[in-house]
Structure formats: C-alpha cells, structure tokens
Amino acid sequence: MSGTRPDTADIRRLDAEDPLRPFRDRFQLPSGVIYLDGNSLGALPRATPGRIAQVVGAEWGEGLIRSWNAAGWIEAPARVGAKIARLIGAGAHEVTVADSTSVNLFKLLAAAMAARPDRDVILTEAGGFPTDLYIAQGLAAFAPHLQVRAVPREAVAAALGADTGVLLLTHVHYKTGAAYDLAALTRAAQAQGALMLWDLSHSTGAVAVDLEAAGADLAVGCGYKYLNGGPGAPAFLYVAERHQARLRSPLSGWMGHAAPFEFGDDYRPAGGLARFLCGTPPMLSVAALEVGVELMLEADLTAVFAKSQGLCSLFIERVETLCGAFGLGLVTPRDPAGRGAHVSFSHPQAHAVMQALIARGVIGDFRAPDILRFGFPALYVRHQDVADAADALYEVLASEVWRDEAFQLRAAVT
Numbered sequence: 418m419s420g421t422r423p424d425t426a427d428i429r430r431l432d433a434e435d436p437l438r439p440f441r442d443r444f445q446l447p448s449g450v451i452y453l454d455g456n457s458l459g460a461l462p463r464a465t466p467g468r469i470a471q472v473v474g475a476e477w478g479e480g481l482i483r484s485w486n487a488a489g490w491i492e493a494p495a496r497v498g499a500k501i502a503r504l505i506g507a508g509a510h511e512v513t514v515a516d517s518t519s520v521n522l523f524k525l526l527a528a529a530m531a532a533r534p535d536r537d538v539i540l541t542e543a544g545g546f547p548t549d550l551y552i553a554q555g556l557a558a559f560a561p562h563l564q565v566r567a568v569p570r571e572a573v574a575a576a577l578g579a580d581t582g583v584l585l586l587t588h589v590h591y592k593t594g595a596a597y598d599l600a601a602l603t604r605a606a607q608a609q610g611a612l613m614l615w616d617l618s619h620s621t622g623a624v625a626v627d628l629e630a631a632g633a634d635l636a637v638g639c640g641y642k643y644l645n646g647g648p649g650a651p652a653f654l655y656v657a658e659r660h661q662a663r664l665r666s667p668l669s670g671w672m673g674h675a676a677p678f679e680f681g682d683d684y685r686p687a688g689g690l691a692r693f694l695c696g697t698p699p700m701l702s703v704a705a706l707e708v709g710v711e712l713m714l715e716a717d718l719t720a721v722f723a724k725s726q727g728l729c730s731l732f733i734e735r736v737e738t739l740c741g742a743f744g745l746g747l748v749t750p751r752d753p754a755g756r757g758a759h760v761s762f763s764h765p766q767a768h769a770v771m772q773a774l775i776a777r778g779v780i781g782d783f784r785a786p787d788i789l790r791f792g793f794p795a796l797y798v799r800h801q802d803v804a805d806a807a808d809a810l811y812e813v814l815a816s817e818v819w820r821d822e823a824f825q826l827r828a829a830v831t
C-alpha cells in the first residue's frame with residue numbers, strides 16, 4: 418500500500434484538532450455504525466426528542482389552539498426560513514419553510530413561467546434529480562403550452578435561448594456530487610432573460626452558497642439531509658426580494674392569503690414570501706427542523722464546509738490507494754471547488770457491494786445503476802470514520818463477500 422496514505426497517527430491528529438469535534442456528541446448515533454448517508458437522511462440531534470416532547474406535551478397538550486399565537490407556531494415558517502437563510506447567503510425575508518421540495522418546485526416553476534408569458538421552455542439537466550424532472554413534466558402536462566427541455570449537463574448553458582422561461586438545475590448533483598458554478602449559471606440564465614431556479618437539496622449545510630452574491634432569483638431545498646430535520650422534514654423555498662411582489666403561487670391556499678383570518682371569498686396573495694405558503698404548517702415537523710438548523714448555526718460554517726471537503730478528499734485518496742485493483746471508478750470531481758459533500762464511485766456490482774458494507778455497519782447508499790454513494794456531513798463524521806469506511810470497502814471488495822446471496826436482494830428504498 419502506498420506511502421501517501423495518511424497513517425493512523427495523522428488521522429488521530431486530524432480528529433484531535435478538529436474544531437467541530439464537540440458537535441458529534443450533539444447527535445444520537447448508533448454504536449457500531451459509521452453513518453455516511455446523512456446526505457440522504459441526516460442524523461438525529463439529541464435535542465430533537467425533547468423539543469418534540471415539549472411541542473406535543475406543553476404547546477399542543479396544554480396550550481391547545483392558543484399555541485398558534487402564544488408558542489409562535491404561526492410565524493414558524495418565516496422564523497425557521499430566516500435561520501436557513503443564513504446558511505445560503507439569503508436575506509431573512511427571502512426564505513420560508515413549507516411543503517416538500519417537490520411541491521415547492523411546482524410552485525416556483527409555475528410562478529416563474531407565469532412571469533415569463535412570452536416563453537414556453539423549462540430548461541433543465543437530463544439525468545438531474547428525478548423529482549425535478551417529473552415536477553416540470555407534470556406542470557407541462559397541466560399547462561400544455563409549456564414544454565420541458567432536458568439536455569446533457571455540458572449543453573445546458575448553450576441551450577439557453579429566447580424561449581427559455583426558467584432554467585432549473587440542482588446545484589450539487591445527487592449522484593455525481595458535481596457542483597455547478599452557481600453565480601455563472603445564474604448570470605447565463607438571466608442574460609437570456611430567463612429566471613434561474615436552483616435546487617439546493619444537496620448543497621444546504623454541505624457547501625458554501627451565497628445567493629445574494631450570485632444575484633439569484635429562486636431556489637428550493639430539502640430539510641432532512643444536511644439540515645437534520647428528520648424524515649420527510651418540511652422543505653424551504655427562496656424568492657429574491659425583488660421578485661416577491663410579482664410572483665404568485667399556483668397553490669393559492671389560505672395560509673398564503675394576505676389576511677387568512679378574514680375568511681373572505683377571494684384570494685389575495687400575502688405581501689411578502691408568505692404568499693408561497695399553502696396550507697397549515699406541520700408544527701411537529703417544523704419544530705424538529707428548527708432544532709437541526711439551529712444546531713448547524715452554532716457551528717462555524719467555514720469550518721463545516723472545509724471539513725466536509727477534507728473528509729471527501731481523504732476518502733477518495735484512501736479508497737483509490739486501497740481499492741485500485743477492484744474496478745471502482747471515481748465519479749465525483751477531484752477538485753474540491755467543483756463538488757458537494759458526498760463522493761460517488763461506480764462499480765459493476767455497486768448494489769451488492771453496498772449491501773455488504775451496510776452489513777458491516779458502514780452505511781452509505783446505492784444509486785442506480787452502478788453508484789456507491791457516501792456522504793460526509795461535517796458535524797458528526799470523523800476522519801477515523803472515513804479511514805475505517807475505506808478499510809471496510811477494501812475488505813468487502815478483496816474478500817468478494819458481496820457475492821453472498823443475502824446481498825443481492827433489493828429493498829423498496831435504496
């Protein structure tokens with residue numbers, strides 16, 4: 418094995434000197450597990466169960482309906498949105514929490530296309546995250562004057578034209594981990610008169626994002642990945658302040674009304690971003706998300722993003738050194754500036770290899786058809802975990818234990 422590999426003492430030193438080290442203890446993590454799938458479902462903050470118990474027992478149980486006002490429930494979407502705004506370089510009034518990422522995509526895509534009535538194309542990346550494509554397709558089926566054009570990644574910028582109403586891209590690709598230049602693509606879309614809609618699901622809490630510096634228009638993102646909001650956590654949406662008065666949600670529910678408790682017959686959108694709310698906020702879930710977001714805001718974000726990049730680089734180096742003979746191909750960009758906080762390798766038997774790894778307590782995930790994916794959230798992954806995970810991958814590949822019958826079965830969720 419190569420001498421470039423950091424030795425055990427180096428790994429120990431990296432963890433000992435890690436300024437984020439105390440954050441790991443703020444999460445409940447099962448023993449015997451190395452969790453490298455926080456990019457798919459973030460870990461449980463230790464403070465979450467207590468907060469949920471408080472919302473259920475005191476705020477709901479005792480406060481009952483009074484808690485909409487007294488416990489700050491009604492302003493929770495805006496309050497938590499303002500906290501998420503700090504993670505993505507947005508103004509406090511430019512982010513709110515609502516619905517799922519999929520539903521928020523629908524709302525913003527429809528609003529954006531309505532704001533560009535002379536244009537009929539939603540441009541996006543072929544091979545992007547499925548829900549982004551499916552939601553765009555669903556909108557076009559519903560509004561048949563619209564069409565979806567999905568082009569290969571390299572062709573996106575050149576495909577922008579006078580017919581493009583909105584360019585929809587996922588900033589960090591869910592499978593490859595490749596990151597777009599957010600500011601450059603935003604400028605390119607705007608130069609053609611299109612609106613830019615970013616899906617920040619794999620970026621928020623993972624890499625530095627500065628929407629304000631990029632002059633961004635619109636964005637959505639996920640609450641249950643790096644924000645540790647829990648399974649199915651509410652998502653967020655961003656609308657730049659300059660667009661807020663003009664854009665309208667197609668899901669004109671009462672919570673987006675200017676005066677929901679006047680109970681009038683006619684919809685009138687709220688003045689600010691509240692117009693993009695639809696129905697009543699799911700308070701138990703919003704409360705859990707708020708715990709995750711607050712925990713991340715306690716950390717020095719520069720250290721968070723730098724540590725994730727260091728963990729990614731360490732994993733790539735170690736896996737390539739150990740496992741070079743076993744047919745793995747690095748899919749993720751080598752350059753830290755061009756990627757998110759997860760790393761993917763291709764392997765012809767990726768599914769069985771991942772099942773064998775999970776059986777050893779190293780949890781990453783499989784993405785069809787041939788990707789082994791590993792996420793490196795900085796708040797709870799240690800350098801030692803990275804080294805141990807690479808060693809486990811080596812053992813699985815060298816022993817060919819993945820050939821075992823038990824590792825061939827595919828579950829509903831991979």
Ligand SMILES: *Cc1c(COP(=O)(O)O)cnc(C)c1O
Nearest residue numbers: 517518519546587591616618639
């Ligand atoms: C995880 C993820 C989503 C999630 O969408 P849901 O509506 O929460 O299921 C959307 N887009 C991208 C790019 C994602 O990675």
